[in-house]
Amino acid sequence: MPHLKKGKNKGYYRVKLEVWIPEDAIKGEDALNDFGASVLMRLPKDRVADHLK
DSSP states (O other), rough: OOOOOOOOTTTTOOOOOOOOGGGGGGTTTTTTOOOOOOOOOOGGGSSSOOOOO
């Protein structure tokens, strides 16, 4: 039986991500303060809810 989630995060999965960026890949001292990231997760269409396709 799967673990039942409780509380405000019920119904969500948590994905933690750690990113390593070489020091010489970033130009400017404040560049990392403006850094944003996106996650791409590839799934077969039959695994995605219809309203999200």
